[in-house]
Amino acid sequence: MMAACVCFFSISALSWFVATPRKFWSMKLTYEDDKFTQANVRFGWILAWIFSIAGAIMTGCSDPRIPSGFGWALGYIVSTVAFVWLLAKAILLLCIILQYAWSGLVRVWNWIFHDKALF
Numbered sequence: 394m395m396a397a398c399v400c401f402f403s404i405s406a407l408s409w410f411v412a413t414p415r416k417f418w419s420m421k422l423t424y425e426d427d428k429f430t431q432a433n434v435r436f437g438w439i440l441a442w443i444f445s446i447a448g449a450i451m452t453g454c455s456d457p458r459i460p461s462g463f464g465w466a467l468g469y470i471v472s473t474v475a476f477v478w479l480l481a482k483a484i485l486l487l488c489i490i491l492q493y494a495w496s497g498l499v500r501v502w503n504w505i506f507h508d509k510a511l512f
Contacts (some may be wrong), residue, residue: 400441
């Protein structure tokens with residue numbers, strides 16, 4: 394499940410920091426000029442889904458607290474994959490907030506100590 398979270402995060406980070414226009418909720422899988430990035434993103438997308446579904450199936454089958462039945466197993470798989478995807482988005486949001494906070498701190502520092510314009 395951790396590998397799936399890392400794959401989802403890496404694709405989300407590329408969609409936010411590299412892609413134009415920036416995308417937070419959706420992920421950009423097509424990069425017209427950069428074929429290497431496009432291949433890496435698509436490969437990471439496939440790996441993320443494989444890792445998340447396989448991890449959800451393995452944890453769902455080994456957890457005795459989940460009732461047996463196809464509906465319960467399918468619900469557990471879908472909710473686990475959604476949780477991993479949302480966890481990757483939460484980590485990306487934290488990175489974005491820290492980036493903007495650091496940028497603001499640098500601007501204020503330069504304004505106070507180096508007489509540069511604040512805005």
